[in-house]
Amino acid sequence: MKADTDDAMGARAWAMRPEELDREELEGLGKILDRRPARLRGRTVGMALAGVLLRVRTREGQAAPLRANAVQRIFESRRGERNIVLKARQMGFTTWAAARFFLKTVTQPGTLTLEVAHTQEAAEEIFRIVHRFVECLPEELRTGPLRTSRANVRQIVFPAMDSQYRVVSAGERNAGRGLTVQNLHCSELARWPGDPAETLAGLRASLTPGGELILESTPEGVGGCFHEEWLKAAETGTVRHFFPWWMEPHYRAEAVDESSLTEEERALRLRHGLDLEQIGFRRQVRANFRGLARQEYAEDEESCFRASGDSVFELTAIEERMVTAQASVEQRRNGELEIWLPPLKSKEYVVAVDPAGGESDGDYSATQVLEMETGLQCAEFAGHVGGLELARLVTALAAEYNHAWLVVERNNHGSGVLALAETVCGYRRIYRQAGQPGWLTTSISRPAMLGRLDAALVEGPERFQSRRLLGECRSFVRLSGGATGARAGTHDDRVMAMAIGLAVRAELLESGKSNCRPQSALAPHSSRCA
Numbered sequence: 001m002k003a004d005t006d007d008a009m010g011a012r013a014w015a016m017r018p019e020e021l022d023r024e025e026l027e028g029l030g031k032i033l034d035r036r037p038a039r040l041r042g043r044t045v046g047m048a049l050a051g052v053l054l055r056v057r058t059r060e061g062q063a064a065p066l067r068a069n070a071v072q073r074i075f076e077s078r079r080g081e082r083n084i085v086l087k088a089r090q091m092g093f094t095t096w097a098a099a100r101f102f103l104k105t106v107t108q109p110g111t112l113t114l115e116v117a118h119t120q121e122a123a124e125e126i127f128r129i130v131h132r133f134v135e136c137l138p139e140e141l142r143t144g145p146l147r148t149s150r151a152n153v154r155q156i157v158f159p160a161m162d163s164q165y166r167v168v169s170a171g172e173r174n175a176g177r178g179l180t181v182q183n184l185h186c187s188e189l190a191r192w193p194g195d196p197a198e199t200l201a202g203l204r205a206s207l208t209p210g211g212e213l214i215l216e217s218t219p220e221g222v223g224g225c226f227h228e229e230w231l232k233a234a235e236t237g238t239v240r241h242f243f244p245w246w247m248e249p250h251y252r253a254e255a256v257d258e259s260s261l262t263e264e265e266r267a268l269r270l271r272h273g274l275d276l277e278q279i280g281f282r283r284q285v286r287a288n289f290r291g292l293a294r295q296e297y298a299e300d301e302e303s304c305f306r307a308s309g310d311s312v313f314e315l316t317a318i319e320e321r322m323v324t325a326q327a328s329v330e331q332r333r334n335g336e337l338e339i340w341l342p343p344l345k346s347k348e349y350v351v352a353v354d355p356a357g358g359e360s361d362g363d364y365s366a367t368q369v370l371e372m373e374t375g376l377q378c379a380e381f382a383g384h385v386g387g388l389e390l391a392r393l394v395t396a397l398a399a400e401y402n403h404a405w406l407v408v409e410r411n412n413h414g415s416g417v418l419a420l421a422e423t424v425c426g427y428r429r430i431y432r433q434a435g436q437p438g439w440l441t442t443s444i445s446r447p448a449m450l451g452r453l454d455a456a457l458v459e460g461p462e463r464f465q466s467r468r469l470l471g472e473c474r475s476f477v478r479l480s481g482g483a484t485g486a487r488a489g490t491h492d493d494r495v496m497a498m499a500i501g502l503a504v505r506a507e508l509l510e511s512g513k514s515n516c517r518p519q520s521a522l523a524p525h526s527s528r529c530a
Contacts, residue, residue: 030107033049044076050100054102054136074247081211082236086230087242112179115185117167122169147160177202181207184211218295219298234335255280282297299323300467302322312476321457337380341379351501353408367382387420394417408421408437418430422437453495472493476492
């Protein structure tokens with residue numbers, strides 16, 4: 001019975017005369033904004049309500065009903081309680097976030113919505129969008145249940161609903177502190193001034209349990225608050241949304257000649273179904289924005305975060321490979337383990353491990369699976385596991401890949417993982433260096449390892465499958481004092497596992513040990529370490 005009532009109310013939201021709404025009906029709609037009644041054909045009640053109540057200014061400068069575009073529809077279909085949005089510029093997302101939260105504010109009594117922009121000018125522009133929502137409401141609503149008692153450059157109050165909508169700048173001292181917020185939209189987080197992480201922490205503290213959060217930005221540099229939030233989204237239960245430039249239908253130019261397409265352009269067309277007018281637009285963007293093109297008009301989730309000139313590895317080779325790299329054929333452990341090339345009976349493999357302690361806020365334990373003869377990357381794991389769990393995982397993976405050579409860095413946490421792999425898991429085909437199990441990374445071996453990886457990226461980029469690995473390579477930089485490592489806010493665990501794998505592969509091939517497989521390693525593996 002209730003579903004029938006919701007369906008009827010949803011249909012009313014689509015075909016209603018908005019001036020007929022009273023407070024009771026507004027509150028009723030507020031309870032079902034996210035429902036998708038059958039009569040709305042996949043749209044939510046909120047999307048229907050936006051189309052009949054809200055007005056926006058079009059690119060041509062005309063006022064028009066707010067109809068959800070492709071980006072906005074996809075967001076509505078996937079969003080959760082906590083969301084992070086990585087997008088190309090001018091996709092209309094900020095307007096949609098303002099509209100969604102405006103509707104929640106005027107239909108759900110006791111709501112405080114807070115928009116936080118990166119500059120005061122941006123805050124004022126967002127508030128102009130919200131003021132237009134109010135000004136274009138039917139007079140019966142503006143003088144009735146949605147009358148305002150205070151409306152200025154920072155705040156709109158709806159006393160009949162006991163709700164308010166505020167917009168502030170991230171640069172304001174104590175932005176949002178002392179408030180109890182139901183809806184929080186952080187706009188252009190990558191460009192927030194000062195200490196964005198500290199500001200964001202204070203704002204998060206103001207959000208009520210069950211409140212809705214949207215972190216949204218075009219990308220900027222590798223590292224920083226937004227990039228870090230993007231990387232750790234899966235661990236924090238945040239839904240990631242990526243919207244590349246070609247999702248905006250206006251991004252087109254004169255069609256290019258198909259015979260003039262580069263290999264990169266052909267790969268992009270094949271993967272994403274772009275037409276020749278979109279390629280024409282892309283060429284214009286590359287000519288006008290040069291080094292900033294990948295940032296302003298994002299095409300993937302890694303290369304859009306601009307790397308600086310102090311990268312250790314050759315950026316051109318990395319970024320070209322990121323365009324052509326294919327998705328994995330299998331994922332396990334919620335995407336922590338990706339497989340591109342399953343094991344073949346005739347092949348030998350190396351499984352290289354850079355272990356960590358397993359803490360949720362620390363480094364990742366990373367593993368790379370390489371085919372011995374060619375050095376092809378076959379599989380990759382990265383996750384917050386350590387100790388026995390990691391030992392079980394990597395020995396099972398090594399057994400799956402024809403009882404591969406298992407190479408574990410023995411620095412720090414690695415010695416414990418090695419002991420567990422040998423004693424508890426009973427894995428025998430473990431790489432030894434100077435008679436000791438495991439690989440030792442030193443001030444002498446580290447530069448050589450990284451140099452070998454750099455050469456492989458330039459000479460054979462097609463051997464690398466993982467876009468996440470390539471992304472870590474982009475943010476692997478020269479640090480102060482002559483050291484190298486991950487830029488602040490990024491990780492290098494996949495990089496180090498790959499560097500170890502390539503170094504040991506070369507050593508095994510040179511020594512002729514690659515075909516030496518102890519008989520004891522061939523016994524069924526799962527019986528010892530399931």
